[in-house]
Amino acid sequence: MSDVAVEISMFERIGGAVVIDRLVEAFYLRMDTLPEAAVIRAMHAPDLGPVKSVLKRYLSEWTGGPKLYSPEKGHPRLRQRHMGFSIGNAERDAWLLCMRGAMAETVADGGARQELDVALTKLADWMRNQAGNPHDAATART
Numbered sequence: 001m002s003d004v005a006v007e008i009s010m011f012e013r014i015g016g017a018v019v020i021d022r023l024v025e026a027f028y029l030r031m032d033t034l035p036e037a038a039v040i041r042a043m044h045a046p047d048l049g050p051v052k053s054v055l056k057r058y059l060s061e062w063t064g065g066p067k068l069y070s071p072e073k074g075h076p077r078l079r080q081r082h083m084g085f086s087i088g089n090a091e092r093d094a095w096l097l098c099m100r101g102a103m104a105e106t107v108a109d110g111g112a113r114q115e116l117d118v119a120l121t122k123l124a125d126w127m128r129n130q131a132g133n134p135h136d137a138a139t140a141r142t
């Protein structure tokens, strides 16, 4: 036994680039077809190809794999990048519905899936920007 802790990234735990690829494809397939996701599908361009590629690169980096996003795009500033879209509880829930279905289909490790779910739920929650959301309380009062 070595006393050196070896940290395994989430990227490696779930199966690397192949699984990120499948996850993102499954996610956008749901967004493209589920009636519950129609409102967020309509925010996206007709061709989902470019955003698929960006989300794959983002998730690779975010899970601790190859840094494929920031060298090209700079600091993610995800909330800022979503400000042009009106995101409230319904939009967050539609996003999470697609993501949870995609994770159930493509991420075999249940523990890793659970951790990803917790982290992505927080992130999606933070993305809400409609007036009246808790982190925008000051704006909501004006």
Ligand code: HEM
Pocket: 040, 043, 044, 045, 051, 054, 055, 058, 073, 078, 081, 082, 085, 087, 091, 092, 095, 120, 123, 124, 125, 127, 128
């Ligand atoms: C909460 C509900 C969310 C909605 C409604 C939403 C919607 C969108 C839309 C409409 C775009 C622009 C797509 C385009 O250019 O055609 C976008 C881009 C993006 N979203 Fe989201 N999103 C949500 C949450 C998230 C979350 C939680 C993440 C992180 C895992 C995320 C990651 C991204 C990334 C990486 C991009 C590309 C940004 C760039 O151009 O660099 N989104 N999203």
